[in-house]
Amino acid sequence: MTWQPAPGEVLQIRWPIEFATGVSRLVEGRRSFRDTDRRDIEAELQADEAWPARPEFAVLDASEQREQRAVNGMLRWVPAVVGAIVNLGGPSGVGGGREPHGPRESQDPENEVEDFPVMWAERGALARNVPWELDPDRVPRRAGVALLATDLAVTDRSVYVVGYGPKSPDEAEVLWSTPRSTITHAEVMPCSGAHPDLRLTFTDGSWIRLNAKATSQAKLLVNAVNGASRVISEADLTDGQRAQVTETAKRFKVDAGLPRVFTRLPSGLVQAELRRSSHRTGQSVSLCMTNDGSPAAPHPDDM
Known part of the structure; x- marks a missing residue:
């Protein structure tokens, strides 16, 4: 169940x-x-x-932490040195010496x-x-x-x-x-x-x-x-948002009988999740909308 x-x-x-x-x-x-x-x-x-x-x-003791930091400090120079060697051939050098994202x-x-x-x-x-x-x-x-x-x-x-x-x-x-x-x-x-x-x-x-x-x-x-943020009902949507949801569901052939989740984000935008499968982790179509139903990118604090 x-x-x-x-x-x-x-x-x-x-x-x-x-x-x-x-x-x-x-x-x-x-x-x-x-x-x-x-x-x-x-x-x-x-x-x-x-x-x-x-x-x-177990937490490393003070001396172990000092030793580890010293080793790590030396290791941090390795990518930079390798990058400098690679870049000797000019800006077109492969790799560019970029460190991996950490x-x-x-x-x-x-x-x-x-x-x-x-x-x-x-x-x-x-x-x-x-x-x-x-x-x-x-x-x-x-x-x-x-x-x-x-x-x-x-x-x-x-x-x-x-x-x-x-x-x-x-x-x-x-x-x-x-x-x-x-x-x-x-x-x-x-x-x-x-x-x-x-x-x-x-x-x-x-x-x-x-x-x-x-x-x-x-x-x-x-x-x-x-x-x-909070989930709202479909009745809380504006006319423009409901029209956008209907058009999106038709375009992506979303089953009208499956649950739809509408979330009002901190910015005031509404995110609609239209599920395409009865399975909880199945495919879904997500849409973020303004009050008039226009698609919009979520704000940084939204998601």
Whole structure:
């Protein structure tokens, strides 16, 4: 049976997420779980919350961090030197000496460069209640394929983590939920990999860090949690917007019987998602419109 929120709740967005992963040199490929004294709380999670074990990630001590920084400092010169050699032949040289794109400069180096917590919580804090299934290192695998996937679902009242087999997203079950009132703030964390992470901070100061593997969806999730965007009904559309939706649906042969989702973005633009398949992850046509129905590009803070 397709998962739906409780009666009376309006689903704002649902999208695959998992705990984020470090990308800076000292924490690349790692994630940690800390209390506010930066102690590792793996053992407590396993004892208190029955989390499965996984390899422990210890913070490098001061001398190890100094040594690693020295090595990294030397390595940073390598692409520039190679680029200079390549460019000796002039501006037409192949490669141009460009360094590969990396994460943006960290505004929180303690938690992104020197360590990489995806949970920051004292014993009993709200963040400790999130499910272990968010951690890809703990999810069982068969032939290298994860046997469980997780989505973050945001309604006008609550935030859910739902889990499902990777081939059956419609047969999801709730692994965790919390009222939106328990989350004080959601934010995009740009010091990430190819796509920005998002951090959810709870009323007691604890927080978790997640990745949605899509830049636009990370912003949409953050906007939904913060209440900056909201799903509206088709009756809330202007005449011009309804006409644009009808014309777009006809052009792309969208089944009129499938659900359509309309979201008012922070800028005031309306995004329409017209599904072309009954499957949740099936193809869809997305359209962003002004009040008169004219197509428009989303603003930077929208998605």
